Amino acid sequence: MTLLEEFLKRNEDFVNNQEYKAYATDKTPNKKAVFLTCMDTRLSELATKAFGLKNGDIKQLKNAGAVVSHPYGSTMRSILVAVYALGVDEVFIMGHHDCGFGALKPQPVMEEMKKRGISDDTFNTLEHSGIDVSDWLKGFDSVEESVKETVNNVKNHPLLAKSIPVHGLIMDPETGKAELVINGYQATEN
Ligand SMILES: [Zn+2]
Structure with missing residues (x-):
């Protein structure tokens, strides 16, 4: 079972069992x-x-x-x-x-992005658009x-x-x- 299927299955039970009744409220805090x-x-x-x-x-x-x-x-x-x-x-x-x-250090996060297929070109394009990804993630x-x-x-x-x-x-x-x-x-x- 995927995580999505697991969540949807649990949701069905939640609604069928009327578990929502414990959370009844309105939009105003x-x-x-x-x-x-x-x-x-x-x-x-x-x-x-x-x-x-x-x-x-x-x-x-x-x-x-x-x-x-x-x-x-x-x-x-x-x-x-x-x-x-x-x-x-x-x-x-x-x-x-x-x-x-x-505690987040931007460099390892950016390295992880690159490992998962985000290209150097993307970082360069963002930099040219004035977006400092490293500073943004800091x-x-x-x-x-x-x-x-x-x-x-x-x-x-x-x-x-x-x-x-x-x-x-x-x-x-x-x-x-x-x-x-x-x-x-x-x-x-x-
Ligand atoms: Zn936190």
């Missing part, structure tokens, strides 16, 4: 918050369960490293849509210790600095209302303990 967390597998459920959150409580976004690096990329757009169209009043940016993206040295930078990028986005708090946290991926890096209420008062 109960807690009026959007969380941006890392796509790390350890955080799949931990990131919400560690705050006692259940299905329907918050809007969740995930990407590699929980970073907003481009002001007009899809992650920032999702945050803005959450605020202006989906009832969100607060933004939470949550990185984590031992982050695979933080992780971060400190998760704390990364969280602060992303909070800053979101907080100072020209399209985000000044009244919206943007909090910064770091989670321990084993225990789920969250450390507060930036209290968005304080930053909003200033």
Whole structure:
């Protein structure tokens, strides 16, 4: 059985057994918050369960490293849509210790791309188009600095209302303990 077949089979059972009833909710988040967390597998459920959150409580976004690096990329757009169209009043940016993206070195990733058939020509073409793939793939040295930078990028986005708090946290991926890096209420008062 392929992974796709396995997933589809499980899905059929899920629906037939009406397991969805345990997740019934609506589009509006109960807690009026959007969380941006890392796509790390350890955080799949931990990131919400560690705050006692259940299905329907918050809007969740995930990407590699929980970073907003481009002001007009899809992650920032999702945050803005959450605020202006989906009832969100607060933004939470949550990185984590031992982050695979933080430790990411661009060179081995690019070598892996080449091994799988991405040609040097492609890298050259991108470079001529002003896209530095190495820089684009680069992780971060400190998760704390990364969280602060992303909070800053979101907080100072020209399209985000000044009244919206943007909090910064770091989670321990084993225990789920969250450390507060930036209290968005304080930053909003200033
Ligand atoms: Zn991570």
